[in-house]
Amino acid sequence: MFRNYVNKVNRILKQFRINGNRNIISILCAIGGTATLLITVYKMDFFSNVNAMQLKNKSPKIVVLTAREKRFIRFASVDYDGQVYMTPNDFLKSVLEADPTPRMYRKLLGQTDLQKIKDATPPISQNSTRLFRSLGENGIISYTEYLFLLSILMKPQSGFTIAFNMYDTDHNGKIDKNEFLIVEKIFSNVWNRKRGVIRELTDQEQYVDDEQGLQKKHFVDTTLVFHFFGKESNTDLNIDDFKAFMKHLQREVLELEFNEFSRGLMTISEVDFAKILLRYTYLGTAEYDKYINRLMENLKDTKGITFEDFEAFFQFLKNLEDFTLAIRMYILADHPISEEGFQKAVHMCTGRNLSEHLVHTMFVIFDENGDGLLSYREFIAIMKDRLHRGFKSFVNKKGYKAFKSCVRHEMETLA
Incomplete structure (x- = not known):
């Protein structure tokens, strides 16, 4: 029986050497050499003792995944x-x-x-x-x-x-x-x-x-x-x-996203464009439907959105921080954000112009009061969610966790 334990210890030591766990071997040998190790293996579960020693000498890594x-x-x-x-x-x-x-x-x-x-x-x-x-x-x-x-x-x-x-x-x-x-x-x-x-x-x-x-x-x-x-x-x-x-x-990414909705055609519908804008947001079902229904009820001219207009808009979104600053300057000057003012702000930030039809479509989506002016706070908040695609959309929208997430989001925004 003793020889069996010797063989078992040798196998364990060999495995530890393979895995590079020399520190554990050194600790055991320092306690009392091979004889102590044999007794330890005989009396109790060896691996439990090794785990206990690891915890004593080095606390487990504790992290939270982002x-x-x-x-x-x-x-x-x-x-x-x-x-x-x-x-x-x-x-x-x-x-x-x-x-x-x-x-x-x-x-x-x-x-x-x-x-x-x-x-x-x-x-x-x-x-x-x-x-x-x-x-x-x-x-x-x-x-x-x-x-x-x-x-x-x-x-x-x-x-x-x-x-x-x-x-x-x-x-x-x-x-x-x-x-x-x-x-x-x-x-x-x-x-x-x-x-x-x-x-x-x-x-x-x-x-x-x-x-x-x-x-x-x-x-x-x-x-x-x-x-x-x-x-x-x-x-x-x-x-x-x-x-x-x-x-x-x-x-390449924009082409894939556009083609998902275009179904081989040269344009996507204005409703599909709105769905793409809203797909990575915190909106609940009722809020989401509100924007889509508003567009369907109030947009009179439906001629579609081309890929060129689609790409230009998302290039503009990459400059959203500069655009937000420009919009605030309009507000401080007591100017309402009309379609013309929106175009000026975009040109200031990017040097490019968006098509009149695309801008009008956006205004219909975010014209909360029906006065032809942009509800810029809603627009900026939703576009920030859309810009950070893949990280703000797939979240729990109900219960205490959702409440905490919302509070954290607002605190980070104010910081």
Whole structure:
């Protein structure tokens, strides 16, 4: 029997060495060497004691997942060496759909799979508005890159240009891989907020492993790295190529969203446009129907919204903060927000004009009093929700949790 326990201990020690748990072995040996360890195994459950020692020497990590972390984990469909990743197709679904495609498990990737991804990734010179659709499942996107890509969809291009130029130390319009990773992290950190200490991680949340959130301690070159810096990650990224990438990504997502409603036609209906505006909001069913019914009852000229008008409007939304400031100046000057005033404010912020029909359609949606003027507070609040697609729409709208969420949202707005 004693020999059986010796063999058992040897197997346990071997397993710990494989897993790198040398600190636990050192603690046990310091207590009294192998003999003490044998007695411990004989008298009680060894693994319970190991867990107790771990808890005594290092308290368990306690974190709360942010909405973005939760969403990334839900949509990420592949796993490499314990790190979860999105595919390009996962990313598109995460910004366009409420829920991921049902799956039994994540696909486990090996070195061969990474080599195939590397070989399939086109260079930046071949970037297009179909890049993510053409790559499909053949690519990996890390959590940091996920946040960075969201920033591209929601922030004006000027901020990225400034950051790019800051790290272009020799002013040649190019940055290398390491400099880009710094720029990427700057925009990713905008999304990160301090987590509250509430509960231990569950098995489903094991990916929050260290101070970098979902990032493990090892790093792997991803699809974006190969696309920007070549197969060997040794070329520089040109600012003009990066601007084209941003423009193409924005257009690709908008094309998918537009095509969902256009059904192959050149335009979408004004009602469908309103549905797209309202789809990522806190509105309850009754409030949602109020806006749709208002449009259907009061819009006389229905000629549809073209993709060009659709794209111009969402480019304007990326400058919503500047637009809000301009609108406040109108209010302070005691000017009502008419369609003409709205157009002026948009032009001040973006240098572009929206079509008269699109602006009129919006005014009908947000003309609460029927006086031909914009209810700007409603408009700004709803457009902020719409701009942050995917993070404010799929929430519980009932009960105490919804009340707390609403209060928190208002407090953050006032801060």
